[in-house]
Amino acid sequence: MRFxxxxxxxxxxxxxxxxxxxxxxxxxxxxxADALVFTAELPGVARADVEITIEADVLTVRASxxxxxxxxxxxxxxxxxxxxxxxxxxxxxxxxADAARAxxxxxxxxxxxxxxxxxxxxxxxxNTAS
Amino acid sequence: MQTxxxxxxxxxxxxxxxxxxxxxxxxxxxxxxxxxxxxxRVFVDLPGVTAEGLxxxxxxxxxxxxxxxxxxxxxxxxxxxxxxxxxxxxxxxRIEAKLQDGVLVLDLPKxxxxxxxxxxxxxx
Numbered sequence: 563m564r565f566x567x568x569x570x571x572x573x574x575x576x577x578x579x580x581x582x583x584x585x586x587x588x589x590x591x592x593x594x595a596d597a598l599v600f601t602a603e604l605p606g607v608a609r610a611d612v613e614i615t616i617e618a619d620v621l622t623v624r625a626s627x628x629x630x631x632x633x634x635x636x637x638x639x640x641x642x643x644x645x646x647x648x649x650x651x652x653x654x655x656x657x658x659a660d661a662a663r664a665x666x667x668x669x670x671x672x673x674x675x676x677x678x679x680x681x682x683x684x685x686x687x688x689n690t691a692s
Numbered sequence: 693m694q695t696x697x698x699x700x701x702x703x704x705x706x707x708x709x710x711x712x713x714x715x716x717x718x719x720x721x722x723x724x725x726x727x728x729x730x731x732x733r734v735f736v737d738l739p740g741v742t743a744e745g746l747x748x749x750x751x752x753x754x755x756x757x758x759x760x761x762x763x764x765x766x767x768x769x770x771x772x773x774x775x776x777x778x779x780x781x782x783x784x785x786r787i788e789a790k791l792q793d794g795v796l797v798l799d800l801p802k803x804x805x806x807x808x809x810x811x812x813x814x815x816x
Contacts, residue, residue: 588765588767589765590764590765590766590767591765592765592766599765601764601765601767603739603740603794604739604794605737605738605739605793605794605795606735606737606792606793606794606795607793608793629724631726632726632728632733634728634729634730635726635727635728635733636726636727636728637724637725637726638725638726638727638732639723639724639725640724640725641722641723641724642722642723642724642735642737643722666793668739668740668741668742668791668793668794669737669738669739669740669741669793669794669795670739670740670764670794672764
């Protein structure tokens with residue numbers, strides 16, 4: 563398919579180093595005062611193909627994309643890479659696994675893990691001078 | 693390799709105001725192309741892009757895709773940009789686009805006259 567090349571050649575040469583990164587592999591874990599939030603780019607991944615488990619302080623996320631030719635079609639150009647995610651992350655603090663929530667929308671997985679109460683910051687007030 | 697877009701400073705009443713500079717990556721999205729007798733189907737990975745943030749413009753035979761992804765997690769905002777030339781056999785008035793689970797699916801039907809046709813031979 564030379565047609566899909568025509569305009570991109572000049573552009574893509576500048577982005578060669580970025581190609582790997584753009585296959586939906588970006589993940590991150592951020593922390594706020596009351597929760598840890600894990601996000602991952604999972605374009606085209608079905609809900610049924612995502613598995614999330616929390617055991618003690620370890621978050622495990624598994625996801626894969628089924629990428630088959632639509633019925634009656636044959637592949638003529640392939641740039642997209644398979645999406646295969648398998649991560650075990652040691653969480654920096656205890657979380658309340660029962661209150662965890664996961665959402666997959668627009669190809670982005672968001673897992674919100676509220677911190678266990680003992681891991682949340684607490685303000686200690688000074689005793690009043692007596 | 694990343695290109696950063698920075699806003700040009702704008703001048704108002706002799707004072708120079710610099711707009712908030714949000715660094716943005718410009719990225720070429722990856723695509724797969726499938727073909728059948730009736731048309732082409734193109735899949736473009738655009739995780740995190742919403743329909744409002746996506747524009748597709750067709751001029752002559754050139755399709756320009758521009759999409760914006762808001763920053764999420766620790767990732768910065770991304771501008772996806774790609775231009776490509778469509779084969780002449782594509783019926784441009786019947787192109788369909790839909791966004792499913794972070795993947796743009798483009799249906800590019802072929803014009804009737806460019807579909808393969810079997811010519812039957814009759815014995816006369």
